[in-house]
Amino acid sequence: MKKIILTIFILGISNQFFGQDLLDILDKETPKTANIVTATFKGTRILNGHSIENRKDKELEFIISHRFGRINLGFDELFGLDQSNIRFALEYGLNDNLTIGFGRSSFEKTYDSFLKYSLLKQKNGENSFPFAVSLFGSVAVKTLKDYDPIDKRTFAESLFYVGQVLIARKVSPSFSYQLTPTYVHRNTVRIIADPHDIFALGLGTRIKLSKRVSFNSEYYVAFNESQSIDARNSLAFGIDIETGGHVFQLILSNAITMIEKSFITESTGDFFGGDIHFGFNISRTF
Amino acid sequence: MKTTYTFLICFLFIYNTNSQEQYLTKNGVIKFFSSTPIEDIKAENNQVLSIIDTSTKKMAISILIKSFLFEKALMQEHFNENYLESDKFPKATFKGDILNFNKIGGLETKCDVKGIITIHGVSKEIVIPSIFTRIGNTIFVKGEFGLFLEDFSIKIPRLVVKKIAKEIKVTFELNHKPYKK
Numbered sequence: 001m002k003k004i005i006l007t008i009f010i011l012g013i014s015n016q017f018f019g020q021d022l023l024d025i026l027d028k029e030t031p032k033t034a035n036i037v038t039a040t041f042k043g044t045r046i047l048n049g050h051s052i053e054n055r056k057d058k059e060l061e062f063i064i065s066h067r068f069g070r071i072n073l074g075f076d077e078l079f080g081l082d083q084s085n086i087r088f089a090l091e092y093g094l095n096d097n098l099t100i101g102f103g104r105s106s107f108e109k110t111y112d113s114f115l116k117y118s119l120l121k122q123k124n125g126e127n128s129f130p131f132a133v134s135l136f137g138s139v140a141v142k143t144l145k146d147y148d149p150i151d152k153r154t155f156a157e158s159l160f161y162v163g164q165v166l167i168a169r170k171v172s173p174s175f176s177y178q179l180t181p182t183y184v185h186r187n188t189v190r191i192i193a194d195p196h197d198i199f200a201l202g203l204g205t206r207i208k209l210s211k212r213v214s215f216n217s218e219y220y221v222a223f224n225e226s227q228s229i230d231a232r233n234s235l236a237f238g239i240d241i242e243t244g245g246h247v248f249q250l251i252l253s254n255a256i257t258m259i260e261k262s263f264i265t266e267s268t269g270d271f272f273g274g275d276i277h278f279g280f281n282i283s284r285t286f
Numbered sequence: 287m288k289t290t291y292t293f294l295i296c297f298l299f300i301y302n303t304n305s306q307e308q309y310l311t312k313n314g315v316i317k318f319f320s321s322t323p324i325e326d327i328k329a330e331n332n333q334v335l336s337i338i339d340t341s342t343k344k345m346a347i348s349i350l351i352k353s354f355l356f357e358k359a360l361m362q363e364h365f366n367e368n369y370l371e372s373d374k375f376p377k378a379t380f381k382g383d384i385l386n387f388n389k390i391g392g393l394e395t396k397c398d399v400k401g402i403i404t405i406h407g408v409s410k411e412i413v414i415p416s417i418f419t420r421i422g423n424t425i426f427v428k429g430e431f432g433l434f435l436e437d438f439s440i441k442i443p444r445l446v447v448k449k450i451a452k453e454i455k456v457t458f459e460l461n462h463k464p465y466k467k
Contacts, residue, residue: 022346023381025465026335029312030348039367056359096359173373211368212443242368243445285360 037122040132040170041178043247044091044099044116045281046204047218047236048255048263051178052134052168054118055093055285063089063103065281067256072274080278087258105259108146112259114138114162122170136164140261153188160261161185164202174208182220184265190228198265199223212242216249220264234267249281307341309425309462316349316458320451327361327450329354336460338425343387345399345427347380347460369440370406378405382414390418390425408438425462430455 041051044061055061065087069080077083089103097118104111120133140160147153161184168178180202189196200222208214218236225231236253254269255262256277269275314334320327335348351372356362366372382401389395399414416429432453435442442450 022337022339022344023348023379025308025310025337026346026348026379029310029335029337030350031312031333035352039363059359173367243443 032126034123034127034129035125037124037132037170040122040168040176041204041206041216042214042240042242043249043281043283045249046178046206047216047238047249047251047281048234048253048258049180049202049204049218049220049260050114050116050134050136050164050166051204052118052132052166054097054099054116054134055091057093057096059093060286061091061283062286063087063091063281063283065089065258065279067251067253067258067277067279069256069277070269070274071276071278085256085258103259105257105262107257107262108142108144110140110142110144110259110262112138112140112261116166122168131167131169134166134168136162136166136260138162138260140259157188159187162260162264164260176206178202178204180204180220182260182264184261186261186265189226193227195224195226198225200264202264206240209239214240216240222264226265229266230268231265232267232270234263235271246285247281247283251279251281252276253279307339308465309338309340309423310465311336311460311462314347314458314460316456318354318457319455321455322449322451325449327356329356329362329365331355334458334460336427336462337465338384338427338462340387340425343384345380345382345384345401347458349378351376351378369442375405375407378403380404380412380414382412384418390420392419392421394419403433405433405438406440410437423464427460427462428458430457432456 041053043051044053044055045051067085069077069083071079073080085105085107087103087105089101091099091101093099099116102113114136116134116136118134120129122132123129141155142158163183165181166178168176170176182200182202184198184200186196200220202218202220204216204218206214206216216238220234222231222233232254234253234255236251238249238251241248254271254275254277255267257263257266269277312335313332314336315330315332316334317328317330331349331354333350333353338345351370352366354365356365380401380403382399385398385400387397390397394417397416397418399416401412402409403412414429414431416427419426432455434453
C-alpha cells in the first residue's frame, strides 16, 4: 500500500515540477468535429460516368472529351484516330453541393444537360458516416435526323432520361470505390422489342499510384438490353493525371460515347475482342 | 480510512497544478501568403489552439491543417491532398520557450519564442519574433515569420513551381484567456 501511495506522491510532485505537456492540453481541448472526407475521386467523372464529386460553389469547369474509333480498325484508320466523337461541356457549381451542366456530343448530335446533388458526405471522427451519396439526373436530346422523312421524330420523341444514385466510399487515401444504380428511360426505341426502361449498376474504382496520378476502372452492367443491337456492358480503364487546375484522364473503353444514356445502353464494342476506343477528358476549372 | 485520506490528498496534489498560470485560446488566427508574379495564394485558419504557461514560460500551438480556408476550393483540396497530406499529418504544432518573458507588460513587448515547429511530419528548430501584450487577464501575441517549403519536405511539382513561392509568409494573432480546466 505504502508503495502505491509513494508512487502517486511522486507522480503528483513530478506533475508539479514539469507540468502537463502543453501540447497534450491542446489535444484535449481540440473541438471534436466531424471530418468530411474529400477527394474521393479526382474529377467529376470516374471515366465515362459521373463520380460523386461536384464542382464547388461558383466554379465553372470546361470539359473537352474525345473518344476515337476502335483500335482494332488497324493502320488504315490509324488505329481509330481517324474517327472521333467529341463532347464539349460547361459545368457550373450553383453551390458546393449542386452542379449543373450542359454538353454537346458530336455522336448523333446529342445535347445533354444534368443536375448533380451531393446528398450525404462521408465523414470520420465524431458523427462518422461510412459513405457519400450523390443524386444525378440528366436529360439528353438526340438531334441527328436518322429517321425516315415521313416518320419525323418530335422533340419529345428524341428525349432520353437518366437517373442515378452515386454511392461512394474512400476506403483509404489511395483507394476509393463507387456503386452506381442507374435507370435510363428512352422515349423512342428502334424496335418494339427494345425496352424503354433500362436498369443498370455501375462499379467504379480509383487506385492512387502517386500523389497526382491514379488508375481508374469503371464497369456498368445492364440488367436488360436492347434487342436491336448487340448491346454489351461498358468497361473502361484509365489514368487520371492532375496538374494544378487541370485533370487529364486518358481512357480505354469499349464505348465511343460519353453520356450515360449512350454508353450504358448503346455500347456494342467487345473490349477483349479489341473493340477499344482510346479517349481523353480534359477539364479546366475557372 | 487513513489511506483514503492520503489518496485524496495525493489527488489534490495532482489536480491542483497552477490552473491560473495557463492561458489558452481556441480561436487564434494564422494566415499564410505565397506571392509570385503569376499568382498570389493565401489561406486563413481561425481555429488555432494556443496555450501559454506563465510559470514555466512555455508556449504551445496546435493547428489543424484541414481548417485552413482558401479562396479557391480546388487549391484547398490540393493543399490538403498533395502538399500537406493532411490525412497522414493532420496537425502542425509548435512548442517552445518564451525568451525574456519577465519583461512582458501592458505595452507591446517584443519577445522571441524559441522552439520546435512540426509541419508535414518534419520538425525544425525556429525562433519566432513575436509581440506580446498583457492586459488584465489576457495575453495577446502576434507576429510574422517566413517558412521555406523545402525545409518541411513539401515538394512542388515542376509545372506549378512558378506559381508557389519558395518562402511562405506566416502571420499569427493569438488572444489567450485564463485556462479553466
